[in-house]
Amino acid sequence: MDKETARYIIAYFSELMTDHEKLILTYRMYSFMSFSDIQTGDLGELKSDESSEYDHEKIRLNVATRIISEYPEKVFFNNCPKCGKLARTPKAKQCRYCKYRWDYVVTAQFKLDFVLEITNRPFFLIGQIINGEINQSHLIDMTNVGIDKLVKIDSIEFAHYHQNEQISGSIGLATSGLTEEEKQYLKDKSPFRKPVIIISK
Numbered sequence: 001m002d003k004e005t006a007r008y009i010i011a012y013f014s015e016l017m018t019d020h021e022k023l024i025l026t027y028r029m030y031s032f033m034s035f036s037d038i039q040t041g042d043l044g045e046l047k048s049d050e051s052s053e054y055d056h057e058k059i060r061l062n063v064a065t066r067i068i069s070e071y072p073e074k075v076f077f078n079n080c081p082k083c084g085k086l087a088r089t090p091k092a093k094q095c096r097y098c099k100y101r102w103d104y105v106v107t108a109q110f111k112l113d114f115v116l117e118i119t120n121r122p123f124f125l126i127g128q129i130i131n132g133e134i135n136q137s138h139l140i141d142m143t144n145v146g147i148d149k150l151v152k153i154d155s156i157e158f159a160h161y162h163q164n165e166q167i168s169g170s171i172g173l174a175t176s177g178l179t180e181e182e183k184q185y186l187k188d189k190s191p192f193r194k195p196v197i198i199i200s201k
Contacts, residue, residue: 001061001064001065001068003057003060003061004086005064005077005086006057006060006061006063006064006065007060007064008077008086009064009067009068009075010025010060010063010064012089012090013067013071013074013075016067016070016071016074016075017063017067021063024059025056025059025060025063076090078090078091078092080095080097080098080100080102081100081102081106081197082095082098082100082143082144082197083095083097083098083100085097085098100143102199104139104199104200104201105199105200105201106132106197106198106199107132107133107134107135107138107198107199107200108129108130108131108132108133108134108138108197108198109129109130109131109132109195109196109197109198110125110127110128110129110130110134110140110171110173110195110196110197110198111127111128111130111191111192111195112125112126112127112145112186112190112191112192112195112196113126113127113128113170113190113191114126114127114190114191115183115186115187115190116159116172117183117187122154122155122174122175122176123174123175123176123178123183124157124159124172124173124174125140125172125173125175125186125196126159126170126171126172126173127170127171127173127191128170128171129171130195132198134153134156134171134173134198135153135156135200136153136154136155136156137152137153138152138153138198138199138200139151139152139153139198139199139200139201140152140153140173140175140196140197140198140199141196141197141198141199142182142196143196143197144192144194144195144196144197145186145189145192145194145196146185146189147178147182147185147186149177150177150199151175151177151178152175152176152177153173153174153175153198154174154175154176155174156171156172156173156174157171157172157174158170158171158172159171159172
């Protein structure tokens with residue numbers, strides 16, 4: 001466990017700490033104590049020296065580790081859906097690292113294999129649902145494929161195409177929310193390794 005995760009647990013799930021742990025972490029400067037000292041209630045000698053800040057981090061890490069070990073189901077890690085890093089708070093809706101926002105419900109992930117545009121037909125994103133469910137009127141977050149926008153799913157169709165002399169099936173998501181330049185970008189760059197995120201507001 002890193003320092004950032006330990007601080008997150010201590011700051012937002014302090015109700016899972018023992019009274020003794022709360023007392024110890026009230027102090028900023030003290031000598032090094034082992035985790036067994038915390039459990040047995042031995043506060044040790046409180047003093048101010050250059051090792052105190054290190055000791056404080058060490059004890060905070062031990063307390064956070066105990067909480068995760070004993071109450072894993074009670075600690076919610078608010079990780080960014082895009083980069084996976086821990087948000088600043090359990091209720092945050094924007095990543096402090098990649099700035100991604102998720103003030104909506106993630107319903108599915110969709111792997112975009114290629115795009116298809118036929119005369120008098122919608123523009124289709126063709127691929128596979130990795131997990132979740134997709135419905136008409138859901139939104140596609142195009143950030144993972146290099147386009148910073150949300151586009152509405154106008155319709156969903158099952159697409160048949162020939163691959164290696166066999167007929168394969170994929171899901172086609174129709175959308176009218178892309179510019180001609182964005183469509184051409186997708187044609188040139190597909191397939192994409194990262195899935196797009198499907199959301200519902």
